[in-house]
Amino acid sequence: MRRMASESRRSQMLRGVLDLCLLAVVLDEPAYGYEMTRRLRERGLSTVGEGSIYPLLGRLERDGLVATHRAASDGGPPRKYYSASPSGRRALTEGVRAWHDVRGEVDAVLATIEGEVAR
Amino acid sequence: MTAFVEECRQEWKRLGVPNLLAEEMATELESDLAEAEADGVSAAEMLGESDPRRFAATWAGERGLVSERPQPGRSRKRFWIVLAAVLVLGFVLGFSALVFLATTGAHTTGAPPTPVPLFVGVKKHQAVVLARANSLDPAVIRVPGRPRGVVIAQAPAAGARVRRGSTVLLRVGRG
Numbered sequence: 001m002r003r004m005a006s007e008s009r010r011s012q013m014l015r016g017v018l019d020l021c022l023l024a025v026v027l028d029e030p031a032y033g034y035e036m037t038r039r040l041r042e043r044g045l046s047t048v049g050e051g052s053i054y055p056l057l058g059r060l061e062r063d064g065l066v067a068t069h070r071a072a073s074d075g076g077p078p079r080k081y082y083s084a085s086p087s088g089r090r091a092l093t094e095g096v097r098a099w100h101d102v103r104g105e106v107d108a109v110l111a112t113i114e115g116e117v118a119r
Numbered sequence: 120m121t122a123f124v125e126e127c128r129q130e131w132k133r134l135g136v137p138n139l140l141a142e143e144m145a146t147e148l149e150s151d152l153a154e155a156e157a158d159g160v161s162a163a164e165m166l167g168e169s170d171p172r173r174f175a176a177t178w179a180g181e182r183g184l185v186s187e188r189p190q191p192g193r194s195r196k197r198f199w200i201v202l203a204a205v206l207v208l209g210f211v212l213g214f215s216a217l218v219f220l221a222t223t224g225a226h227t228t229g230a231p232p233t234p235v236p237l238f239v240g241v242k243k244h245q246a247v248v249l250a251r252a253n254s255l256d257p258a259v260i261r262v263p264g265r266p267r268g269v270v271i272a273q274a275p276a277a278g279a280r281v282r283r284g285s286t287v288l289l290r291v292g293r294g
Contacts, residue, residue, distance in 0.1 A: 034151035051167040052174060058182030080147045
């Protein structure tokens with residue numbers, strides 16, 4: 001029960017920054033959908049149980065934050081590749097700044113609690 | 120796996136997503152799911168959603184591909200706005216009419232207007248009787264013209280609505 005509750009909190013917290021994570025993994029090199037999931041996992045972020053990345057990608061596409069093109073994958077069928085557009089890069093920079101601000105503010109409040117729990 | 124994608128296709132069709140785009144999404148999903156499976160990742164893990172229809176609707180919606188249907192809420196709101204406008208207009212017109220009536224005809228004679236009969240073609244003495252019977256004041260002018268002793272022109276015209284007691288001008292032929 002407690003485990004479920006913590007997972008749901010994790011989902012809620014990720015929901016606000018998952019779009020930034022998606023933009024981050026296609027900042028330097030375009031990727032297709034599953035490849036993005038894989039890149040997230042390689043960097044230590046599992047999106048399992050966080051809901052699909054596709055609706056999020058759809059929103060980024062609609063808002064013009066990602067550009068798309070079709071290209072052949074390594075030996076596989078042609079895939080739809082996503083890459084960060086110029087406005088996507090701007091959104092990512094602003095988003096990361098906001099994330100750092102929030103993280104700092106929340107840490108400042110929660111830091112003392114962490115100490116008490118550890119004792 | 121293909122069953123999941125197939126259900127997505129049907130949902131996109133139902134939602135009116137253009138065929139080309141629906142096919143693009145289906146292909147993308149199919150390739151990704153196949154690759155995930157090869158990695159040992161199940162569709163449920165990959166998509167975090169077991170209901171294909173809900174998944175398809177969310178995706179297409181977020182991409183902005185679901186055509187805007189007339190929202191029931193919005194059209195109901197528009198209905199109330201139109202109704203309110205009609206009622207306000209009705210009140211304004213009704214009130215204006217009341218004010219107009221109160222400041223014109225009604226307050227000068229206190230009686231409703233009366234229609235002017237057709238006098239043309241009627242003999243002079245009959246025309247006079249007819250005018251008085253209709254609460255009008257006949258003013259007879261003899262003018263050159265025929266037939267003699269018969270009204271050949273009138274003012275106001277027949278059918279005009281005038282206040283009771285108004286004068287009607289009757290031109291009677293002198294022959």
